[in-house]
Amino acid sequence: MANVPKPSSGLVLRLYVAGNAPNSRRAIANVTAICAEHFKAAHEMEIVDLLEQPERALADGIVVTPTLLKVLPLPVQRMIGDLSDINQVLLTLSSQ
């Protein structure tokens, strides 16, 4: 674990949601706010609506929405729920 190099580029996130459903909407709002405050431009985020693209669930093994996937830097981490515990989210996103 200590051997894994730190990513030179920033954070890459993928958020799986179910349309405009309440938790999905909250999750989008929360993660957007955290990134804007703590990671500025050094991040990429893709929002995937499973109601529109259900086939995407299989690739990342998504079981429920909302699910936030930290793609980079490795290791891949996932967070479930509306991401309202901002400290927990920050901790996960900063972990190596």
Added chain:
Amino acid sequence: VTGAEELQAQDLRRRLAEAEATIAALLSGQIDAVVDSTSHTPVLLAKAQAALRDERDRAQRYLDAPDVILLALDVDARITLVNRYACAVLGWSASDLVGRDWIETCLPWRMRDAFRNSHRDGLAGEITVFEHVVVTKSGEERLIGWRTTVLRDDDGRAIGTFGAGADLTERSRAAKAVATADERMRFALESAGAGIWDLDQTTGVLRLSETMEAQHGLGPGTFAGTFKAFVECVHPDDRSSVLETIRAAVADGTDFSLLYRALCPDGSIRWLSGTGRVLLGEDGTPVRTVGVSVDVTERRSLEDQYQQAQKMEAVGRLAGGVAHDFNNLLTVILGYCDLLLEEFDADDPRLGSLAQIHEAGGRAAGLTRQLLAFSRKQVIEPTLLDLNVVVSDLRPMLARLIGEDVRVLMGLRPNLALVVADRGQVEQVVMNLAVNARDAMPTGGTLTIETANVDGLGATTQPAASAGAYVSLTVTDTGTGMTPEVKARMFEPFFTTKEAGKGTGLGMATVYSIVTRCGGQVNVSSDLGKGTSFRIRFPRAEGEHITVPVPAPVRVAPVPTGLHTVLVVEDDESLRELARKILRRHGYNVLLAADANEARRVFSENPAIDVVLTDVIMPGESGPELTRQLVTQRPALKVIYMSGYTEEAIVHHGVLKLGIAFLNKPFTSETLGAKLREVLAL
């Protein structure tokens, strides 16, 4: 444990942690959907479903709130969304409509192909605004005004249209009802000959109906459409009053009426009468001024004619009223003048002054005659006349009257038919025309007097021509000519183009009066700058009318022997005395009487009386009443009436009854002597 086992254990712990986190999130209600493990599709949890439904309902409520039709169509014109108002208008439920073909369901047959094309074209554009008719479920047609935008996906591809529509049916019906009422009103006004105008106070645009354009001499649709253009159509003399009337009405917001002359492009003038109303906006300021206009030219002309007729009648009465006394005075003045002229030696230096008095008296007598002729109170004595003789006899006087600058030509056709007319009046016609001709040629020219036999249409004929033929007398000058305005008014009494004091304005009126009175006609042609031609046509005398011999011009005969006795009955003493002097000079025995009673006494005492010369109107018995008795007593008695104007007692419709001698006042020594000789010779 091996490294591999350690990695597997880590992975399991991580998965377990994730599973725990998932369960925790699920329990705390933070999950929206669970992915079905066999179909790999997300299944919304009930709460999320409800939330989404709530949101959709809220959106639907927004759509349903306004009274506007909201309609979304896909690229094939299938309905993807309608709101409640749309359903209310169309008569269908939302579930009936969504998914159906809009064109097949809601458009009339006649529009379907066109709409499908325009829908396809519309997808290529952005926003379109249009109106069209839709058919409701019950088959009723309604007019909808649309504003439509194109819906696009994230790649910019058109996926349909979204339109907002307003139901214009009622508005359109109301507008049609207004238009129909407007049309009816317009028809009523136009068929009554009333023009309509409408001024928009805010834009200044003025619209005139075709009738009103015609009233101003403008072709349909040629009016320029501004208030300024209207003002230019008004006669300059009337502009300020028209402007002031409209300005005051607009300022007060009151109704108003106008009477003005329209100046037409061809220069003609029409009298227009109109009323107007100022329409105020909600804030009380004028927004429109509307009104109607009627052409009253003809009515005014009739009013003018009526006033003219009244004026003529008044002049006639006045003339008749003063003529009697005035002629008595003139008779005395001229009579004594005559007597003095005969007494003076030819080389007497006072003769010139006397001649002036005589001439002035003669002019006064002429003026009286003119007034009487014009007012038709003059006694006329129609005889058979040869116009060639009348004109030839006038020639010396014409030459004196007209002066040296004007050449006088005579074109008198031989074998001219005779006419029945009063010689004095025909002379007056010729003189009046000649004087006017002279005045039209201040720098000289040519005056031509022609006579000819003509048929009813005016063509020259031989004297043996058919009955109904005329004899024409044409007076032509090479003078200034007349403008159409002058020509139109030339026969009006007191209308004159001459300077004040130069003309009475009665000359042409008299000509017209005389000619029409004896059944003739006057035609005028005039070229401005070239001259004027008056052609008078008298009816030619027919056989049965030729009962009076053509009187030879009366010339002074030698003084007769004093064998005859004349009784003069005249209430005016100076006239009586004058008559006595003249008659004595002519060699008659003279007896005098001041009224009928005295006359009867004198008559009974003097059986030798041959002639009674009597005034017509006297205090007490009239002249005709007296002479009727006297003639009964002595049938051979001759009677001469003297008067200044027509008396019903002796004349019938202005023409002397047969067998009655008449002496016009003022008379002169010469005319009295001649009349006596004429009577005694019969």
